[in-house]
């Protein structure tokens with residue numbers, strides 16, 4: 033069973049409702065053994081930093097044995113640790129140490145697919161068509177003469193068809209890379225194995241999971257063709273005609289997941305649910321399904337008052353009839369970082385500072401991506417450095433996600449800025465990042481890191497942040513303003529010009545205030 037809660041951790045069973053989670057993309061956070069790749073030892077060495085920053089919980093991306101075709105999201109054994117990242121003893125120590133400094137630990141669960149190196153897939157390849165080994169995946173005959181065409185028209189998210197052919201002529205389904213065959217959740221063995229994986233980590237004491245492709249895991253009977261939309265990017269939403277995702281039977285799997293969690297009080301799961309319709313998204317948050325679902329509307333919103341307000345309104349509407357709070361994301365390891373999305377450079381940073389106060393003022397759970405607190409931008413990487421499977425699978429048409437996965441700069445003036453004991457890292461770090469380092473910013477009261485520290489401290493300690501509701505306030509054109517029931521007022525100015533500051537005591541601002549005014553691209557918190 034779940035170990036006794038550590039006294040440093042709040043005993044509340046639903047601690048996650050307003051928690052600030054910190055996403056650690058493990059390859060890029062901190063390297064403890066000097067091979068240029070982040071690892072569990074590196075995370076352990078930075079726990080004091082994370083506790084001091086003021087976050088409540090960690091989400092660590094996959095660290096399981098993997099051939100790394102998709103940097104760990106291709107899992108060969110979900111119940112062990114990849115040697116590049118450490119071992120099980122190292123993980124157990126990390127868990128104990130994190131709990132001791134008041135940080136909960138959640139980890140990635142990757143149910144939708146396995147690695148092609150997983151023993152099940154290797155057994156499936158060795159077995160005959162129609163065998164029980166193949167029934168754990170989706171093996172089908174092809175179409176056309178000699179079955180030489182894929183069984184349906186589904187594209188892979190990473191480019192090319194979602195099917196690959198094996199030597200005996202059958203095809204297997206992979207919504208992502210060909211090294212990530214989709215598992216068949218109508219097969220009881222597949223569900224039972226997922227439950228075994230969950231219990232394996234829950235018994236070790238993890239506090240929850242982030243569920244990868246939580247809107248996958250169910251495919252329509254007969255695997256019919258889907259509606260293909262012109263001009264939609266690989267990672268963009270294909271809407272309701274996309275039969276690869278958001279099929280009703282996915283909820284059967286979520287109920288099984290929740291039943292396992294319910295036996296471990298105080299644990300939770302957040303789903304990566306790329307479903308843009310509010311009502312469809314809400315279905316994942318029914319009382320016997322996920323506790324949280326990422327809402328990606330802030331992450332996809334333009335830096336404009338109307339878009340930001342819509343993002344907030346829809347995110348709140350999606351959870352309104354459910355037991356769940358909203359769950360806010362500005363950046364992650366799959367999309368361009370928001371400093372870059374908002375224009376890059378000084379402008380992008382200024383807007384990112386304002387966005388931080390917007391995100392942290394909202395009711396519900398918050399996910400920060402490692403480096404958000406440093407204002408990290410995307411990095412223009414040379415072609416030869418690119419590693420994301422999207423680059424090859426798209427025939428070099430799309431550069432993929434490496435630009436937002438460059439290692440974190442910790443200290444010093446040259447690459448690798450304290451990330452590793454060596455200069456060359458798995459993705460190269462650029463020159464000129466001395467001012468971006470965590471150590472450099474800690475010493476600067478005006479840095480974005482200092483802003484995050486102040487904001488996180490207020491959010492944790494001030495009763496002004498109480499209550500899960502939000503009331504919109506009248507605001508000048510191009511601005512958004514809202515009040516939390518506890519009394520916090522947040523005003524964000526995206527209007528292009530200064531606006532008058534409202535009444536109230538200023539608690540924190542993302543930039544220097546004018547004389548009685550809030551400058552453009554600035555947010556302020558007030559007690560009013």
Ligand code: NOJ
Pocket residue numbers: 102105106142208244245304365366
């Ligand atoms: C979503 C993850 O965030 C992404 O990095 C990964 O490539 C896909 N799922 C496939 O597992």
